[in-house]
Amino acid sequence: MTTNAAQKTASRQVSQSIVRPDLIWKLLAYLIAIIAAIFFALPFFWTIGTSLKQQTELYTFPPTFIPSSPRWTNYSEVFRLAPFGTFLLNTAIVTAAAVFGQVLSSAVVAFGFARFRFPGRNALFVVVLATMMLPWHVTIVPSFLLFRSLGWLNTFLPLIVPSFFGASAFSIFLLRQFFLSIPRDLDEAAKIDGANSFQVFWQVILPLSKVALATVAIFAFIEHWNEFIGPLIYLNSTEKFTVSIGLRYFLATPITGDEPRDAILMAASLIVALPPLLLFFFAQKYFVQGIVTTGMKG
């Protein structure tokens, strides 16, 4: 073996015996991430465990994660003690319609802000964004009075129709940012082929915006699925309630004098949380992509 080769071999052996600093940082980062993930996921695992416990097992000390004998009937009790199936159906109807309306109307408005130049466009966009600063406490009373005068109380209309009128400034903003990133050359190419503005929107811009639209749809789904104040204020009949109000059926308090049902409440909460969770797991690619993409160009 020549001297150079021997030196190279020795050098390689020395470097391999020393742990690389970047590997240590990577391990540390993973460790922190794992600990943080366990920390944030702990309440969720506690909910799962509690949903399978007997009521007398809930507040023992020391607390236990795993029930001594899993009580799967807690889940069937959810549907026996309250018309939870009806609540789920109502929520699905309201959410589906509202998501459709929000995606459609937000896209139309965002297209207008992204592609059209007209006097006062920027000021109008600022006004739209400013509506995000308004707390719902300010708008709930005039909204209620409006829907009362329309005779829409105790119907799903107050929960659905506003979504068709660009109700979400955040969605408009998100889509506008994404539309701005689409080259105008595509618009002009379509116009040369004889397309009008609506055709450009529907046949060129929207197909290219699936990621952003999926993001808006996910946000809208979570918002409307979990909504509580709207259903509480606008709905009176039990058969029209949504799951957010339905969960209150299992919230026993000394006021109502009911039997404690925390375990069943946890089971009901998991049932309610399942659709958004599934949606997120299946659509997280679009979710992450949409957030990243809309942040790239301003």
Next chain:
Amino acid sequence: MANYKLSRRGFLRSAALASASIAGGAWLAACGNSGGGGSSGGKVDVRFHARIGAQEDALYDMMMPKFMEANPNINLIKESFPGGEYPAKISTLHAGGQLGDVMWSALGGALIQYHYGQNIIQPLDDLVKGQNIDLSQWYKGCLDAVTVDGKLLGLPFKAHPGMAVVYYNQTAFEEAGLPVPTSDWTMDDQLRLAKELTRTEGDRVTQFGYFPNTSWKGFVTLMRAFGGELLSDDRTKIQLTSDAGRQAIEWLYDMFHTHKVAPRPDQITGTGSDAANQMWASGVIAMYQGGTSVANLESTIGDKFKWMVVGNAKGPSGVGGSDFEADCFALTANTKNPEQAFEWIKYLCNYESGKQLGIIGGTIGGRPDVYGDAELLQKPYRVVFKELMDNAQPSRIPANWRQTEAESALTQLTQPLWSGEAKPDKAFIEDINSQLQAILDKPKA
């Protein structure tokens, strides 16, 4: 840059779209529910508002068909709302002119006073007199609880004697070789038993002897045991600085810190105001002070341990203390069908409904015939409840109706005592008293 040029075709298309939108909006408006009571198919609709609750919903579902069969001209429409949001929902309906005909109300939190003050409900005196209703079928204390400014505002629905009950783990007593409490037990007996029943493993308490109620209602009953009243006779003055008030606070403080038989706030494992109930059902507490509604724990506890109830331990005044608590069904101020609505109120507050509440489980109707029903009295704990109810002491609401505000303030102001951050010295008690008095000095809510 994209420029939009308005052509004739484009203008006509836009106009058609705008017209269709306006027509669609008008159609949607026509789809709306006009709200409010009315009639359907010749019947009178009676909408009634109630809280969501397993016991009460079960009763309504049971009684509504029976009532409508007996009254074929009346169609009942139930609208139940979450208990915690019930007052807000009622206020919203009232503000929107959407209130129904009948609604639940209660003495608790001076809710009935609020509903009366806001002209949400109307007195029943004329209807009661016109139909010669015999009011003696309900406990006088319950009727007094729902009478404001001399006007009867509802018929009593459910009632109980307040925080007058001590629930005890009979199995824990037997395992410790201790005699179970009797109706004439004293506070000294209670302390002795609580000490014997408190178990520790190292520095951790595995079983607490007694969990007293430290809320406003707990103070009312405890001060009565010491021979005093939390509120003055005219209900304008708070009396925590009286001998009874001072003794009550010191007694409670000793339970937590001197004798260490009660769980401090950091030792409580339950959640919210239901913590004592939850801990007791889990076997962490041997005795605790509660109301009659907790009787629902029968099915929750099952065979885990034997349990029973007894009245509060007697204090120096010779009584354990109690405090009438009642809710009711009232007639809304804007009902267009008062006679039909009153029929439903009477039905909900009759003997059969009151008894059914007991069969379903929980607090029962505020009527002597219900509390004394032979079938219900087969449950041993209901025998105790009857005795307590027959001797319950009247309730007192602050004269300015700021009950909820005063209750919250008392809970917050006394919290440092139970956590050990403050001692019940004269200065501290006077400070609490003055802050509560400031609330009572405010104008009527």
